Amino acid sequence: MNGRVHAGLTIVAVVFTGYLVVGGLVWTAPVTLPVVHLAAIGLYLATTWLCIFWGSTRRGAEADDVLHHGPALPAWLCILALATAVIVPSATWYAVDIGARLEPFATWSLGGIGALMAIVVVRRRVLVAWAGVAALSVAAIAWIGVVDALTFGVVGSVVWVVTAQLLTALVDRAGNDTAELTAIQRRSSEWLASQGGRRRERRVRVRHALSVAGPVLIRTIETGGRLSDDEREQARLAEGALRDELRGPRLLDESVRARLHEARSRGSVVTVLDEGGLEGVGDATLERIREDLARALEGADSDRIYIRTSPHDRIAVTVVGRSRATSESDDDEVVDLWHEISHADDDAS
Structure with a gap:
């Protein structure tokens, strides 16, 4: 994945999570504990954007790994993501009236935590993501019941995590195939370069052999093999030189x-x-x-x-x-x- 694609996906993730947060801020009914509600939103934004941007400033030899696979989240950030999955949904429902718990500003956390767990999957913490989905499901069932939990976003969160896991696997496979093809291309280029060097060396050897043996061969053909003693000596020396070129270049x-x-x-x-x-x-x-x-x-x-x-x-x-x-x-x-x-x-x- 090149830098532009990586930056584009980062922007999409930030905008999408920000859009989910806006749903939690559009209150269509009174909120009993607005401070708690806003604190839950702030915790979600901080955790989500930390998961998105963590490691994106790495450079040098590690940068290729960041763009291709993405660095795995550190343990403390995984704990923070799990804590957010546990705290934010319950805090949101706790902060609103009982009659407003099915309103969009109260159920935004179902989609928000699902998006956070999808980001966690992309950042190489699949088990942490599924633990977060499980915590979200338990909290939703406890606060609004099984049917409403499934209706208002638990199923969608599960689908997002599964999709993120499948896409990550496909990207990894494509990256591995690209790396393998690059290695094959490099080996092919090296082989072609070596063959070109050998061909040039062979041409040099042939030219040298012709310069050494050519006059003797021409003279041998002209005289029908009837050479003088001096010409025979030159032929012997030429033969030795050609053997040297073949046996020990x-x-x-x-x-x-x-x-x-x-x-x-x-x-x-x-x-x-x-x-x-x-x-x-x-x-x-x-x-x-x-x-x-x-x-x-x-x-x-x-x-x-x-x-x-x-x-x-x-x-x-x-x-x-x-x-x-x-x-x-x-x-x-x-x-x-x-x-x-x-x-x-x-x-x-």
């Missing part, structure tokens, strides 16, 4: 690509694998990881270089270099490069 920037190209040019076999762990990493941290990786690869001349991301809580990337042992009789490989890059901004091992 989050690790790559221009500096890392240059270091990988240099390592392959020196004869190293480089394997780059993104095995998770960088999904939630921020741009600043990812830039630091790439800078550290480029420094680790600078001058690396291992026979085989393995670069892998890690889902480990502390280690983001591991760089391992293996080379054949210097002894010609030994076929084993030794680790001659080991570098770990952590998620935190501290020195890597």
Whole structure:
């Protein structure tokens, strides 16, 4: 419910309750105790308008809750509403002559208390509202009898409370549906935005792949696969670069690509694998990881270089270099490069 609708309903509630009070002030017969009668009207107006305006000045994050559901009445205001439902009808009939108890200025409280209890329902105190209707019914039967009580407003008060309860439930359901649809729309917008980002990233990758492999592919087609040794070397480097783009794109920037190209040019076999762990990493941290990786690869001349991301809580990337042992009789490989890059901004091992 937006602010204008809320303000409009508030004005309607104030005007309607004021209209009911006017009926109690139009005396068509003498009132025995006018002070008591006027005091009952004043108590009703004060309680009703407190129930209407309580919490309407809240702002900020709580304002949405006020407009959508409305804050529940505090306990002291619930007690005041119940006391009004008990006191006002009896005080009104007590203040007028016995012969005038069925006059409109004496029975106004039946409709007035019914309207008050409907407001209490809207303010999330259903049990209090029904207790007030019960108190009103008992007082009306005691003062004017069952038939007249039903005729002059008890039934109408019950109908108002039931209607208010049904309308409140419908508004709540509509509000929940609106909130759910808003959440779905937000998730859809986020998904579309992510898909747009991925499409842009894919276009960048494709353009880079074409810039790397395009000349080699064109030359391969032109020569029918008969490439010179230098062209074959360029094809090998291009293939490695394309594998890097497919297997570890989050690790790559221009500096890392240059270091990988240099390592392959020196004869190293480089394997780059993104095995998770960088999904939630921020741009600043990812830039630091790439800078550290480029420094680790600078001058690396291992026979085989393995670069892998890690889902480990502390280690983001591991760089391992293996080379054949210097002894010609030994076929084993030794680790001659080991570098770990952590998620935190501290020195890597």
